[in-house]
Amino acid sequence: MSKYLLRLDDASDYMDVEKWQRMENLLDKYGIKPLVGIIPDNKDASLIYNYKQDLTFWTKVLSWKNKGWELALHGCYHKYTTKEGGINPVNKRSEFAGVSLDEQRKMIRHGIDILKQYGIVTNVFFAPSHTFDKNTLIALKEESNIRIISDTIANDVYFENDFYFIPEQSGRVRNLPFKLCTFCYHPNTMSDKDFENLEIFLKKYYFKFVAVKEIELKKRSKSLFDKLLHFMYFVKR
Template sequence: MSQYILRLDDASDYMDVKKWQRMEELLDQYGIKPLVGVIPDNLDSSLTDTYEQDPEFWDKTARWKEKGWELALHGCYHKYTTKEGGINPVNQRSEFAGVPLDKQKEMIRHGVDVLKGHDIEPKVFFAPSHIFDENTLVALKEESDIRIISDTIANDVYFENDFYFIPQQSRRVRKLPFKVCTFCYHPNMMKDEDFEELEIFLKGRHSNFASVQDMKLKERPISNFVRVLHTIYFEKRR
């Protein structure tokens, strides 16, 4: 039986408040505790120019934390500065990949400090557009206590370079032949039919969903099968 994780991207003080509220009510209805990517210092004009600043945002993160939602470090400024694909090349734009180590350390340090200032101790990281590189991992080791990454393609959680990688395979809920599946949603961009599809899936499979806190992470090395899966998947993306 597959274990599911629901991941929500781009939570910040600039977001679609109504859609996030709709998502929260839906997940509460089925007892789902998602993994939420919080942008510490949002300077992404596609978000800041689109949405009104929400003065209650950090109060919401406190409420989510109280519910047992896992609040992750989702980049720093959410601004793309390179066209690199890094070690998870599902896209060719990044806030981190290709950026010098010192700058990446500065961004990780700043992002963590902002979240800690709001009583959030991040244990999970995922980068904007899923793109990061080896220097990102070094920066996380040196500037944070984060040792869990939500990203890469695999059939199960694996342990490499001192990090647990929880795979993220789909942008919508669906049945997949993997032991652990992460479904990544961007509530800001969701349409009515997306919420409806999600609710139908949750009705029948809500017991399959787990929080990151509930997962029993083991230092299982990456398998040869996953290495082949990476090669096939990324070649297909190209």
Template sequence: MNRRPPQYLIRLDDLCPAMLRDPRERFLSILARHGVSSILAVVPDNQDSDLNRQTPDPEFWDRMRSLQAAGATIAMHGYRHACASRGTSILGLHEKTEFAGVNPSVQRQWIRSGLAILRGQGLRPRLFVAPRHGFDRNTLRALAAEGLNILSDGFARRPFTQHQILWIPQQLWEPVAQKTGLWTICIHTNTATASLEEGLGRFLAEHASQLTSFDQVIAGKPPSRLRWSEKIQADLANLRARISNGRSRITSPS
């Protein structure tokens, strides 16, 4: 049986007015040079000091609107990116998250408020990206109730439906060639290294025919629930990521 060649989505995370502008623009330039229609994960009302790297850019929202007009897809990246909850997340990659474990009514209000902020800035958020991959069943219910029923997360190798939500998997944090499936590469420009920047440019050039976009993904074959074998594969990939993340916390300086 012939495998279909892999496809790659690119997502830029932690976009907010006080992020580092120069690396953001360098990565955006790379994507534009290769004709990539990326997902831009925008924080509606950032309150996470770790994301504030310089004086807020007065042209940030104009920049996001122009990128949207040029074909980028806007994702709502949480609400304030303030990760203070120790609730149990479905994916379980981090001890603290913004949404997991928070009262359901509060979660829904955050989602409603975040959508209002982005829409007030002329943006059209089409999917949700949870800070630190942290969300629970109540988050998914709130998203569905507010009409934002697409999520960028999970370790499957194709889009699938679960809990009234369409999941578009996100499994990579740097470009790595794969054998088959849909792979979302998530880039944090605030902390990206020069080698990642150079590597992404090479990867996009080498895999130009395999690059895809959010619109192409959702226009494809209607997704279904994962088969048991696919779920086991995704669960194992999730476990490997959790183990790797735990090692990073242990070895990283405080």
């Protein structure tokens, strides 16, 4: 039976508080414990200028942690500085891909330090716009204890370059024939219809959803099927 993971992107002190609360209420209703990407030092103008600063944000983050939600380091500033796609070229823009190793180390260190200031220790990372490169992996190894990355296309979790990769295959809930499927949502930009469709799916398939801590991490290499999925996905894009 397929298992599902729900991932929420772009949680920061500049976000749509009402939509995030709506998401939290919905997930609590069905007992879903998502993976949440925390932007430690938000400098993304598209977020800062569109939302009021939430001075209670870090209190909310700790409440998510206490209810069993998994918190991930979601970049550092969430500010794009290159047009590179890196090793997961879902988009041609990046905070990390194409940036020097020294600068990436500084960003990872800075992000980790901010999370620690609020009592948050994580072992999961995913980059803004899904884009990162080999220097990102080196920086994570040198500056953190993070060894899990939520991203790339595959049928199931695999182990590569000393990291466990939890694949992320879809931006909306739907039945997909993968052993483990991550659905990636951005609550800030969700419509009423998005929330309605999500609830319809959760009501029917809530029992298939797992938390990150429930995922079995095996040192499994990519299979031929994983490589084929990756190839077909990027050819289609």
